[in-house]
């Protein structure tokens with residue numbers, strides 16, 4: 110009881126990390142029912158929003174930005190001052206970071222979204238956070254596979270994707286325990302989440318918010334003159350949905366005589382009234398889009414699948430396709446020698462090959478198919494051995 114009394118005033122300075130609300134995939138609820146006006150907040154903080162840029166509710170992709178009037182090519186659409194993006198370490202960091210920094214060091218580099226996610230979770234818990242006008246506008250739930258039911262995860266049916274989803278789920282469950290252990294003996298003033306419980310679900314929320322919305326941009330200037338590349342959450346800019354044929358792009362610009370870096374979105378081409386403002390999130394395959402963003406692109410030109418090179422499987426596939434007398438599983442010695450050179454045979458072969466994407470069929474696989482479908486050793490050996498470069 111005494112402990113509860115002590116905790117109450119501390120907790121009243123923090124916002125809860127869990128919410129419950131009905132969700133629709135295309136229009137997920139935001140963290141609070143009527144969040145502050147993001148456009149006004151950006152302008153109040155010294156940023157710029159083009160007068161024809163508005164937030165729209167009714168896209169099939171959730172919220173999005175749309176042009177309420179024509180915008181000429183090259184116009185600035187949004188400009189964020191340097192203090193507005195949410196980065197892992199910012200000028201506004203406080204003592205609770207002495208806990209969240211070591212916690213973030215326990216996150217593997219490839220799960221960088223969780224590192225920035227810890228910072229996001231910390232700011233979400235803090236009443237009076239500078240970023241609350243932004244955070245309160247974030248979706249309450251995400252459609253990424255770590256939140257799929259067990260049955261839906263199984264139905265993904267693609268081993269490399271299943272592997273990644275399982276890895277992320279396992280990480281979140283283990284990390285939940287690590288976080289609990291680190292937090293259990295902290296004084297309320299040192300607690301980065303205001304004394305609140307952090308579980309796999311709130312960690313997953315934060316990781317997905319970052320993976321689906323953060324952009325990797327130039328960070329601080331390094332002593333050697335180059336810039337580090339760091340993930341940042343870009344308020345308002347991250348309301349732009351994705352297209353491989355975007356009409357806007359992100360620029361970083363330094364104002365004359367000012368060391369601070371501005372982050373801008375500019376019109377790539379003329380934008381007509383009612384056009385959505387679209388950015389290219391990257392030339393990514395559907396695996397990446399699904400894992401990090403929770404959507405896939407139909408007929409994605411960058412999509413590819415990974416296969417294990419397997420002669421018996423290729424025999425079965427070619428019989429199903431009606432190719433006469435396939436002998437992928439029993440190559441002649443001269444064919445085997447070439448497979449060896451292509452690193453598809455031998456003691457430690459690299460059997461992972463890809464189909465799809467701009468290359469369509471990975472060069473090594475194409476070369477192997479040509480060699481194995483040829484009966485003419487002389488012809489193959491007199492020509493250049495097809496390889497990854499010359500296909």
Ligand SMILES: C[S@@+](CC[C@H](N)C(=O)[O-])C[C@H]1O[C@@H](n2cnc3c(N)ncnc32)[C@H](O)[C@@H]1O
Nearest residue numbers: 170171172321322347348349350351402403404
């Ligand atoms: C950076 S946010 C964009 C703003 C978001 N629509 C919102 O409601 O806040 C990225 C998310 O928007 C949605 N999205 C963006 N582009 C999409 C697209 N081309 N197809 C389907 N969903 C998309 C996905 O839910 C994705 O995770």
